[in-house]
Amino acid sequence: MSAIVECVPNFSEGRNQETIDAIADAIRQTNDCHLLDVDPGPSTNRTVYTFVGNRESVVEGALNAARIAKERIDMTKHKGAHPRMGALDVCPFIPISGMTPEECVDACAVEFARRLAAELIVPVYLYDRAAKCDARRELANIREGEYEGLAEKIVKPEWKPDYGPAQLVGRWGASVVGVRKFLIAYNVNLLGTKEQAHRIALAIRTSGRGGANKLKCCKALGWYLDEVELAQVSINLTDFEVTPPHVAFEECSRRAKELNLGVVGSEIVGLVPLAALLVAADYYIKKENLFVIGEKRKIRLAVERLGLDSISKFIPEKKIIEYMIGLNEDGPLVSMSVRQFIESLSSRTSTPGGGSASAAFAAMGAALGTMVGWMSFGNKKFAPLDAIMRTAIEPLHSNVQKLLPLIDADTNAFDDYMAARKLPNETSEEQAKRDKAMQAGLLTAIRIPMSVMHAVNDCWPALQTIAEKGNFKCISDVQVGAKGLEAGVFGAYHNVMVNCSELSDDALRAKVEQDAKDALNVGLTRSRAIFDLVEKRVSDVI
Numbered sequence: 001m002s003a004i005v006e007c008v009p010n011f012s013e014g015r016n017q018e019t020i021d022a023i024a025d026a027i028r029q030t031n032d033c034h035l036l037d038v039d040p041g042p043s044t045n046r047t048v049y050t051f052v053g054n055r056e057s058v059v060e061g062a063l064n065a066a067r068i069a070k071e072r073i074d075m076t077k078h079k080g081a082h083p084r085m086g087a088l089d090v091c092p093f094i095p096i097s098g099m100t101p102e103e104c105v106d107a108c109a110v111e112f113a114r115r116l117a118a119e120l121i122v123p124v125y126l127y128d129r130a131a132k133c134d135a136r137r138e139l140a141n142i143r144e145g146e147y148e149g150l151a152e153k154i155v156k157p158e159w160k161p162d163y164g165p166a167q168l169v170g171r172w173g174a175s176v177v178g179v180r181k182f183l184i185a186y187n188v189n190l191l192g193t194k195e196q197a198h199r200i201a202l203a204i205r206t207s208g209r210g211g212a213n214k215l216k217c218c219k220a221l222g223w224y225l226d227e228v229e230l231a232q233v234s235i236n237l238t239d240f241e242v243t244p245p246h247v248a249f250e251e252c253s254r255r256a257k258e259l260n261l262g263v264v265g266s267e268i269v270g271l272v273p274l275a276a277l278l279v280a281a282d283y284y285i286k287k288e289n290l291f292v293i294g295e296k297r298k299i300r301l302a303v304e305r306l307g308l309d310s311i312s313k314f315i316p317e318k319k320i321i322e323y324m325i326g327l328n329e330d331g332p333l334v335s336m337s338v339r340q341f342i343e344s345l346s347s348r349t350s351t352p353g354g355g356s357a358s359a360a361f362a363a364m365g366a367a368l369g370t371m372v373g374w375m376s377f378g379n380k381k382f383a384p385l386d387a388i389m390r391t392a393i394e395p396l397h398s399n400v401q402k403l404l405p406l407i408d409a410d411t412n413a414f415d416d417y418m419a420a421r422k423l424p425n426e427t428s429e430e431q432a433k434r435d436k437a438m439q440a441g442l443l444t445a446i447r448i449p450m451s452v453m454h455a456v457n458d459c460w461p462a463l464q465t466i467a468e469k470g471n472f473k474c475i476s477d478v479q480v481g482a483k484g485l486e487a488g489v490f491g492a493y494h495n496v497m498v499n500c501s502e503l504s505d506d507a508l509r510a511k512v513e514q515d516a517k518d519a520l521n522v523g524l525t526r527s528r529a530i531f532d533l534v535e536k537r538v539s540d541v542i
Helices: 017-028 055-072 101-120 139-143 147-153 194-204 245-258 274-288 295-306 321-325 338-345 354-374 380-421 428-469 472-500 506-541
Strands: 004-007 034-041 046-053 088-097 124-128 175-179 184-191 218-225 230-237 262-269
Touching: 004 055, 004 101, 017 034, 017 046, 017 055, 034 321, 046 055, 055 088, 055 101, 088 101, 088 139, 101 124, 101 175, 124 139, 139 175, 184 194, 184 245, 194 218, 194 230, 194 245, 230 245, 245 262, 245 274, 245 295, 274 295, 274 321, 338 354, 354 380, 354 428, 354 472, 380 428, 428 472, 428 506, 472 506
Parallel strands: 088 175, 124 175
Antiparallel strands: 004 046, 004 088, 034 046, 184 230, 184 262, 218 230
């Protein structure tokens, strides 16, 4: 798989639509570049562009955009609320997949900085993971003094640019280029003043004066947006796994309450990882003792609780990065109609085969259990069961979501193994390379059905609860669901065993075989127990 890299250049123009569009077109017209988002801000007089591509295309896209900016942006006339020092103010590259941050430094940041400086004859600094010294690690250190202080700063030896001339280029200023983790640009809206917003920003940011309540991996300042008549605590969350948006929102809300200020939602600038919204949803679900399952519903909850629609409509398909670049799209088998999938199974090809069918059986079994849970929940007739069904529906639904991608994953794993078998093996070096690739392919082909078995066995406690307490009118669906899960674990077991036979590591083979046998025994035992339970319920009624 080729590397996927995100690039998020910030240009110092947020008011002239012709310039904003021209820069966007330059990126859009670059081969293999996919422009995901254009986010202009009139008050900040700044536009954030987000695009993805491979390591070569993102560099070309950023250069094409910079060429337009050189023609159209004049920093001698620029004013805006956001700190800035150049026409292309900052250009971070973010490795998404297939590349380490260290590889991204050389392949993208350094390459772009070198070419930008050489072609446009402008000063360029490297920051964050691309920085050559600690003093330039933080963007704020490089940008201190902003454009107005650059002429005096740039001639000092300690602030000599990494590339380009060590003197002010008036219309351009200077640019900062680097590699960083995914940064969430997040603003909390206040019915207050710029000064009040900045007071909160100082209290929460990592380098601020908030004492024990400072937020980690958080940069913040306060400003006022004339166009919407709101103050904002403008926040950069440099590691959302450490401090996610909902934590920043709650802390800003707490500080605002102390100042008797109203918080009226928040906004995501650019894109946001799906995980950041799901963790926010989970926080509010736990805090408010809600029963919300399913990705779409959780996103809706997070958008509502954080007030992400307060300034402009939050459209998940345009704001969540995984949705924008298709990382969450279903595979070709899962996307088929039932007819197409069954006909594909019956065709004269080795894939899809029993492994994919086993994952499908298991997914349908878990789905039937989920359905019976829903049919026993949320109705006055079954009100005493609501708390019980809440604990049963969620794990079944969750395992449906785990099992669906495994339908395609099993086929992909087998195809990868067969591709490894076709590698040349004439020389000893080629043979060693082929053997290594085949063993790696076997391990993947084993891991997928083992994942099916584990997901199935995670379903049994919840399905047993539903079999014991669920809506009796749906009892046959419980039986069919149990058989679907049993078929899934049975088929996955035999897929594991057939692949184990070719493992070269005897100790590993023995361990995997034993693990598979244990998982099969659990599945068969739990399925039989549920059938016995259902039969007893039926006999009691009769």
